[in-house]
Amino acid sequence: MTEQEKRLNLSEMLETHRRDRERLVWEGTFREYFELVTANPRLASLSHARICDMILAGGVEKIEGSKDELARYHFFSEELFGIEEPIAKIVEYFKSAAQRLEVRKRILLLMGPVGGGKSTIVTMLKRGLEQWTRTTEGAVYGIKGCPMHEEPLHLIPVELRGEIAKHYGIYIEGELCPQCHYNLENVYHGKHEDMLVQRIVFSEKDRIGIGTFAPSDPKSQDITELTGSIDLSTIGEIGVESDPRAYRFDGELNIANRGIMEFIEILKSDEKFLYSLLTLSQEQSIKTGRFAMIYADEVIMSHTNENEYSAFVGNRKSEALQDRIIMIKVPYNLRVSQEERIYDKLLKQSEALRNIHIAPNTLKVAAMFAVMTRLEEPKKANVDIVKKMKLYDGEDVEGFKSKDVRELKDEVVREGMDGISPRYVINRLSNALVKDNITCINPLDALKAIKDGFDQHTGISAEEKERYLNMIHLARSEYVSIAKTEVQRAFVYSFEEMAKNMCNAYLDNVEAYCNKEKLKDPITEEEIEPDERLMRSIEEQINISENAKNTFRQEILIRISSYSRKGRAFEYNSHERLKEAIEKKIFADLKDVVKITTSAKTPDADQLRRINEVIDRLVKDHGYCPVCANELLSYVGTLLSR
Ligand SMILES: Nc1ncnc2c1ncn2[C@@H]1O[C@H](COP(=O)(O)OP(=O)(O)OP(=O)(O)O)[C@@H](O)[C@H]1O
Ligand SMILES: [Mg+2]
Ligand SMILES: [Zn+2]
Ligand SMILES: [Zn+2]
Numbered sequence: 001m002t003e004q005e006k007r008l009n010l011s012e013m014l015e016t017h018r019r020d021r022e023r024l025v026w027e028g029t030f031r032e033y034f035e036l037v038t039a040n041p042r043l044a045s046l047s048h049a050r051i052c053d054m055i056l057a058g059g060v061e062k063i064e065g066s067k068d069e070l071a072r073y074h075f076f077s078e079e080l081f082g083i084e085e086p087i088a089k090i091v092e093y094f095k096s097a098a099q100r101l102e103v104r105k106r107i108l109l110l111m112g113p114v115g116g117g118k119s120t121i122v123t124m125l126k127r128g129l130e131q132w133t134r135t136t137e138g139a140v141y142g143i144k145g146c147p148m149h150e151e152p153l154h155l156i157p158v159e160l161r162g163e164i165a166k167h168y169g170i171y172i173e174g175e176l177c178p179q180c181h182y183n184l185e186n187v188y189h190g191k192h193e194d195m196l197v198q199r200i201v202f203s204e205k206d207r208i209g210i211g212t213f214a215p216s217d218p219k220s221q222d223i224t225e226l227t228g229s230i231d232l233s234t235i236g237e238i239g240v241e242s243d244p245r246a247y248r249f250d251g252e253l254n255i256a257n258r259g260i261m262e263f264i265e266i267l268k269s270d271e272k273f274l275y276s277l278l279t280l281s282q283e284q285s286i287k288t289g290r291f292a293m294i295y296a297d298e299v300i301m302s303h304t305n306e307n308e309y310s311a312f313v314g315n316r317k318s319e320a321l322q323d324r325i326i327m328i329k330v331p332y333n334l335r336v337s338q339e340e341r342i343y344d345k346l347l348k349q350s351e352a353l354r355n356i357h358i359a360p361n362t363l364k365v366a367a368m369f370a371v372m373t374r375l376e377e378p379k380k381a382n383v384d385i386v387k388k389m390k391l392y393d394g395e396d397v398e399g400f401k402s403k404d405v406r407e408l409k410d411e412v413v414r415e416g417m418d419g420i421s422p423r424y425v426i427n428r429l430s431n432a433l434v435k436d437n438i439t440c441i442n443p444l445d446a447l448k449a450i451k452d453g454f455d456q457h458t459g460i461s462a463e464e465k466e467r468y469l470n471m472i473h474l475a476r477s478e479y480v481s482i483a484k485t486e487v488q489r490a491f492v493y494s495f496e497e498m499a500k501n502m503c504n505a506y507l508d509n510v511e512a513y514c515n516k517e518k519l520k521d522p523i524t525e526e527e528i529e530p531d532e533r534l535m536r537s538i539e540e541q542i543n544i545s546e547n548a549k550n551t552f553r554q555e556i557l558i559r560i561s562s563y564s565r566k567g568r569a570f571e572y573n574s575h576e577r578l579k580e581a582i583e584k585k586i587f588a589d590l591k592d593v594v595k596i597t598t599s600a601k602t603p604d605a606d607q608l609r610r611i612n613e614v615i616d617r618l619v620k621d622h623g624y625c626p627v628c629a630n631e632l633l634s635y636v637g638t639l640l641s642r
Pocket of ligand 2: 118119120303
């Protein structure tokens with residue numbers, strides 16, 4: 001691209017940007033706005049309904065196989081993984097609140113462990129609203145010059161509202177703020193319909209529709225931060241504090257009107273702030289200085305952790321507030337595959353890590369560890385924590401059905417409320433990576449980095465550390481079998497091909513055996529008996545006894561016919577246990593070659609050629625770089641030579 005073109009593009013971009021902004025400009029009288037709102041009553045939505053519309057506009061799908069129709073809301077699902085349940089509860093809250101049920105008068109409090117996504121949920125709603133109010137469906141209008149950009153319909157006197165509701169189905173709630181009231185009388189001389197209205201676009205930066213309050217030192221923090229303050233530049237001239245011209249209605253609660261107010265760590269803040277919130281949520285009004293209550297319509301969201309919440313619930317003094325809160329638990333994700341997605345997302349956001357190779361299975365193994373730390377020890381006798389972890393992630397575990405997963409989920413008390421956070425894992429990986437000259441990190445490096453952090457991390461007790469070390473160990477054992485499989489796979493020229501052929505041979509024989517038929521030798525065309533040795537050599541890999549073989553073979557045939565009824569091709573991996581048997585059989589056949597080759601101290605020419613082939617294949621087809629491919633091979637070599 002030439003310099004000239006670059007400059008042209010910039011102007012073009014700026015032009016588009018300007019046009020976009022112009023598109024959002026609308027100004028007119030209240031009379032004109034009234035035309036708009038009667039044609040499209042959604043313009044007058046209250047805050048909860050606005051957020052609800054925004055979330056639903058993103059679309060929703062039912063999660064396959066979930067028990068009680070668990071939904072996945074696309075608004076959240078690009079950013080947040082594995083916490084569909086709490087998110088669905090949050091959306092339910094907005095749905096009820098959108099219908100103006102009592103719940104909208106409560107503060108929505110997210111409670112969960114550190115780094116579990118609470119702030120992310122609130123931030124997504126805030127950023128989402130900024131975007132949503134720029135769209136046609138999400139357009140919002142406010143009285144021009146109102147510090148709270150209030151709903152223009154407040155201009156309609158209370159006595160006339162019944163009529164409007166009957167006629168247009170538009171519900172109006174709230175009174176003019178003191179400043180608009182003053183302007184109506186003194187600037188517009190009481191002519192409601194002339195008052196100016198404009199389209200507004202929410203922006204946290206510009207303090208429109210989105211507010212945030214973070215508790216700091218209660219001594220220096222003042223309630224005016226929430227409810228506004230006397231205007232020192234005009235008070236001298238005007239003289240009385242009860243004149244709206246002498247007051248700035250620009251507290252966080254004021255400016256968040258129509259949208260959302262985030263109250264960071266609500267339970268850490270001083271009581272005086274909580275009482276402001278109490279009136280706001282309960283009566284939808286803000287008590288400010290010498291003024292009558294000022295109406296405000298906003299969603300109040302906050303977050304806290306379990307300890308703080310328990311202390312709060314245990315405190316009698318806080319009962320009034322407890323009543324005004326809806327608490328939703330946001331536990332950690334408990335699925336390994338989703339945890340990997342979280343890491344992947346966080347790594348992509350990190351500048352320093354972007355150019356480093358992450359060896360295959362690194363995130364998976366780290367995720368296994370993290371998820372295990374969050375799980376409660378299963379009570380069922382035949383389930384251990386590793387099996388539970390796999391079952392939760394939807395893996396087939398021999399001898400278990402989806403009913404067992406439900407039972408496991410029913411027995412837990414507070415699962416996911418503690419353990420290792422995604423942030424911890426990513427911090428540890430970053431830590432391992434900033435060491436000089438590292439170009440690649442493998443699963444063992446990751447586990448080591450995580451483990452080395454236990455001592456530095458103040459939040460981990462001695463008891464927990466013990467438990468976590470055990471889980472590092474379990475994750476490493478899982479990796480051992482993954483690593484072996486990876487290498488064995490790469491040893492075969494075409495694993496898929498081999499598996500397919502073996503599967504076909506097995507199925508031909510099983511079919512003949514079950515139908516009491518003979519097979520035809522492909523070369524001599526001779527009739528031959530089914531090859532019992534071949535079938536058994538595969539079945540034995542997954543411990544199918546002589547007595548159980550008939551049942552197993554029948555089961556396979558049933559699966560084949562059910563596949564063919566549905567018009568699907570039966571592949572070697574269509575049946576979980578058959579797949580396992582075939583893989584194991586291939587690997588058993590290969591075992592000696594792999595062992596001798598990988599663990600040779602001084603490989604001969606032939607072994608060397610083989611090693612290079614395997615490394616090439618790992619790099620070309622399996623996502624390794626030369627560094628981690630070599631590391632994998634020598635690791636498996638030491639494992640096999642033991
Ligand atoms: N389930 C998840 N899906 C995707 N990302 C997640 C998930 N859980 C946590 N994260 C990511 O981890 C990081 C920390 O999350 P966040 O700050 O939202 O947690 P928090 O619950 O507010 O923690 P704290 O209690 O420390 O304030 C964020 O970058 C967030 O995106
Ligand atoms: Mg947070
Ligand atoms: Zn106003
Ligand atoms: Zn690598």
